[in-house]
Amino acid sequence: MILHIYFIQRHIFIELDGNLWLLDTGSSNSFGNIRNLFLGGIQFQLPLNLPAPIAPFNAEMISKHIGVNCIGLIGMDILGRFDHIIDIGNNQLTISTNELEYAGQEVQLSRFGNFTILNALIANHEYRMLFDTGAQISFFLDNAVVNFPYAGRFIDFNPFHGEFETDIYQVEVNLNGVVFQLICGSRMPEQLSAGLRIFGGSGVIGNEMLINRVVGFAPRRNLMYI
Structure with missing residues (x-):
């Protein structure tokens, strides 16, 4: 499955059904304003936000800080289910539940x-x-x-x-x-x-x-x- 990604304001966003999601391997959990996410043939149920000391960590906080309207964050609970090829130069992210073949070191x-x-x-x-x-x-x-x-x-x-x-x-x-x-x-x-x-x-x-x-x-x- 090939998805469109964009490098905007020093952050990587995935486009799904016309909506942007922050790609974040540094987050163990995903969340979003869309509570049911279908990705790579798998259905994921998401919370609206994650608890955080200063305010609930949600899509609105991401959008306000980065200056890019997004609908949520995709973290390692989802990303960890796939193999990935990340190609920012061509705005492409390939994901698969199968083992992908890679070049490079x-x-x-x-x-x-x-x-x-x-x-x-x-x-x-x-x-x-x-x-x-x-x-x-x-x-x-x-x-x-x-x-x-x-x-x-x-x-x-x-x-x-x-x-x-x-x-x-x-x-x-x-x-x-x-x-x-x-x-x-x-x-x-x-x-x-x-x-x-x-x-x-x-x-x-x-x-x-x-x-x-x-x-x-x-x-x-x-x-x-x-």
């Missing part, structure tokens, strides 16, 4: 609950990083981040905290021999960084790694191809 993944973990080599050290397509920048929370070129300041948003500001750096990230230059924040609110530490995480790989390349994502097999 194979990268082994691991799982923590519904979350996908990448092992990244940064400055000759290996770090566990959350794969989060809902993140418009990456994050590297180790002190070594200051050894990379400084790139300014960035204001980000998280539904469990609201807006927050961070210094950003251009960090060289190696995923099994494939090297990326990623803009990485150096800090996030304690509540968020504590969540990463639960699985020994040192940061987040955001959707920047998907730009200008075709990426295979097979969460059921714990594999990525880049």
Whole structure:
């Protein structure tokens, strides 16, 4: 099944029946204003929102923050049921319940609950990083981040905290021999960084790694191809 996707305001949206949904591997759960979603031959029942401290996390909050009208969020409870080929350059997302064939360098993944973990080599050290397509920048929370070129300041948003500001750096990230230059924040609110530490995480790989390349994502097999 081939779907249209769009990279708008540093976020990836899937178009389904004329409506936009945020594609977010960093969310374990989906929700939306449409409560019954049929995707890839599977029927999913969705809640209207997810509880969050500042306000219910819903489609209206996403639309207001990003500035794009969307109807909901598709997280790993749904995305984890499929193989994917993510091709932002051609505005295409291929999904299948069958095993898709991929080209590119194979990268082994691991799982923590519904979350996908990448092992990244940064400055000759290996770090566990959350794969989060809902993140418009990456994050590297180790002190070594200051050894990379400084790139300014960035204001980000998280539904469990609201807006927050961070210094950003251009960090060289190696995923099994494939090297990326990623803009990485150096800090996030304690509540968020504590969540990463639960699985020994040192940061987040955001959707920047998907730009200008075709990426295979097979969460059921714990594999990525880049």
